[in-house]
Amino acid sequence: MLKVGLLGAGRIAGVHATAITSHPGSSLVAVSDINTAAAQKIAAQYGAEVRDTDNILQDRTIDAVLIATSTDTHSDLIERATAAGKAVLCEKPVDLSLARARACQEAVASTGCPVMIGFNRRFDPNFSALKKAVHAGEIGKPELLSITSFDPAPPPVSYIKVSGGLFRDMMIHDFDMANFIMGTAPATVTAVGSSIVDPEIGGAGDVDTAVVTLSYADGRIAVIKNSRRAVYGYDQRVELLGSDGLLQAQNMLENTVVKSTTQGVTGAKPTYFFLERYMPAYAAEWAAFVEAVDGAKPLPVTLDDGVAALAMAEAATLSVRTGAPVSIASLIG
Incomplete structure (x- = not known):
């Protein structure tokens, strides 16, 4: 069972929470957002805990994170999550800056952690x-x-x-x-x-x-x-x-x-x-991510694709x- 932390609690995070909890191979453990009320709403709906981002990233029992925060935080969170040994599915785009996205690409390469970008279409x-x-x-x-x-x-x-x-x-x-x-x-x-x-x-x-x-x-x-x-x-x-x-x-x-x-x-x-x-498409995207993290298939969309x-x-x-x-x-x- 893939244990997942959800970073972000906006509209698209709710879509992803549905996909995570509907899949038999994954469970939503924790949700974080600067808007505590939004995080509490999703957590209550899907039986997860509200935690801060640092706690989620430091929890070694959490296998993967789904990043659905504002775009200007994506690269930083991808780097922090992979440095903590977690698999990542991040909403598009990788960053607002191409230079910053390329730096993220280089940083992630050394971790060996899978990173998939959310091109659901x-x-x-x-x-x-x-x-x-x-x-x-x-x-x-x-x-x-x-x-x-x-x-x-x-x-x-x-x-x-x-x-x-x-x-x-x-x-x-x-x-x-x-x-x-x-x-x-x-x-x-x-x-x-x-x-x-x-x-x-x-x-x-x-x-x-x-x-x-x-x-x-x-x-x-x-x-x-x-x-x-x-x-x-x-x-x-x-x-x-x-x-x-x-x-x-x-x-x-x-x-x-x-x-x-x-x-x-x-x-x-x-x-x-x-x-x-x-x-x-969102449900199929999450299923493909779970399969890739489990090693059954390669990542269908990579960080390189996002860049x-x-x-x-x-x-x-x-x-x-x-x-x-x-x-x-x-x-x-």
Whole structure:
């Protein structure tokens, strides 16, 4: 039985607590958060104790920690947890700073402890099936990838100010999805972005609408589209054109009922947000982590993957600022 400490007690921590306690091979032992009331709520709901972070990290009976704290604490906690001999599953991104994330990468390498970054979308049944079809060669060589990721509404500007921006906070999932599907990082990143959904987001120094083009060394291309506003729901689609065909992963809908009348054909909207869309993915992600820690399978998402996605986010941020393509090699060598 994998004994787990949960660092953080916000909304996403609650999702992870459900996954941990639902898995037959893991148990939630302790929860910590600077908001004691939030930690007490999760602990009471799942039969865990409220402790401070130091206590959790120093407890040798706790095998692993799940880090769901604010992004600016991720690298420090990853380093402290692995130095204490614990396996780690950390929410994305690794850090707000690529340089700090790379330093974390170096520090963790010497510990030998497994670190998995929480790119849950890899474990979505639809995206996973698409990846398996690509790997099986069902559409030949992948040539043109299109990823659409639109949120139903923007988050509060107070969140935007500490999030690291759209590329590090939102599109980083899509950068990792592109790497997952294409099998490698791109050579260059070209980005355009603007703030047309909420002027206050622009005032905070961020964009809320963006398109990024990823160019690969072998000529392949990927296009990622993000928006903070899609009034019809949570729009999450992937399309991949290959030399021998096309693969598509469509939206999850509120229901599958289609009405056909003389007035036209109508169906349901996409599910409203990530909690509805990706709950099965979070459960599958945790199951994969438990298997890896137990030694049954290798880690499916590594710290290196997290650093690669962050480098792409950094490149996109620079590209918006300069109006020019940015080489990934110029950032990480």
